[in-house]
Amino acid sequence: MIEQRGRVLRAEGGRAQIAPYPDRSCGSCATQGGCSTKWLTALFPKRDLTFVVDNRIGARPGDAVVVGVDEQLLQRSSLLLYALPLAGLLAGGVLGESVFSMLGAHPELGGVLGGLTALIATLAFVRRRSATRPAGDRDGVRLLRLVQPPAPYPLGNLGMPQSQSPHFRD
Numbered sequence: 001m002i003e004q005r006g007r008v009l010r011a012e013g014g015r016a017q018i019a020p021y022p023d024r025s026c027g028s029c030a031t032q033g034g035c036s037t038k039w040l041t042a043l044f045p046k047r048d049l050t051f052v053v054d055n056r057i058g059a060r061p062g063d064a065v066v067v068g069v070d071e072q073l074l075q076r077s078s079l080l081l082y083a084l085p086l087a088g089l090l091a092g093g094v095l096g097e098s099v100f101s102m103l104g105a106h107p108e109l110g111g112v113l114g115g116l117t118a119l120i121a122t123l124a125f126v127r128r129r130s131a132t133r134p135a136g137d138r139d140g141v142r143l144l145r146l147v148q149p150p151a152p153y154p155l156g157n158l159g160m161p162q163s164q165s166p167h168f169r170d
Contacts, residue, residue: 001068001070001144002068002069002070002074003069003144004021004066004067004068004069005020005021005064005065005066005067006019006020006021006064006066006067007019007021007062007063007065008059008060008061008062008063008065009061010061011059011061014054014055015052015053016053016059016065016143017051018050018052018053018065018143019050020049020067051141053067053142053143054142054143056143057143057144057145057146059146063146063147064147065143065145065146066143066144066145066146066147067141067142067143067144068141068142068143068144069140069141070140070141073141080126080130081126084122084126085119085122085123085126087122088118088121088122089115089116089118089119089122091118092114092115092116092117092118092119092121093111093112093115093118094111094114095118096110096111096112096113096114096115096117096118097110097111097114098110099114100113
C-alpha cells in the first residue's frame with residue numbers, strides 16, 4: 001500500500017473529499033541541480049488536486065489523514081494510461097505503413113496517419129474506461145487512519161540542568 005498524507009476538506013454522506021499535502025521529495029533529492037523535473041513542472045499551471053473516498057474512519061473537515069493506494073491498482077492504471085497508447089501508436093504506424101506500401105502510396109505517410117489514428121483511438125478507449133470505473137474505495141484508494149498532531153514540545157532548557165546549558169545562563 002502506497003501512503004500519502006492529506007487533509008479532509010469536506011465530509012458528508014459517508015464520503016470525504018481529500019486534498020493531499022504537497023510532495024516535498026524534490027527538496028531532499030541528491031540531484032537537485034541536475035534534475036529537469038523541477039523545470040518541467042514550472043511550465044505547467046498548478047492545480048489543486050482533490051479526490052473523494054469512502055469515509056470509514058469518521059474523519060471530519062480539517063483532520064489530517066493518511067490515504068492508501070493499492071500498488072497493483074497503480075501499476076494497472078499506469079499500464080493502461082501509458083503502455084496501451086504507446087502500443088497503439090507503434091502498431092498503428094506499422095499497420096499504416098504496410099497498407100500504404102501495398103496500395104503504392106507513400107509508406108511514411110501511412111505510418112504517420114496510422115500511428116496517429118491508433119493513438120487517438122487508444123486514448124479515447126482509456127478515457128472511456130476511466131470514466132466508467134467506480135470511484136473511491138472500490139478502486140483501491142482508501143482512508144487508512146487519522147494522523148494525530150504532534151504533542152507540543154516544551155521549550156526552555158530542553159531538559160538539561162541550567163548549569164550545563166552553555167547558551168542559556170542565568
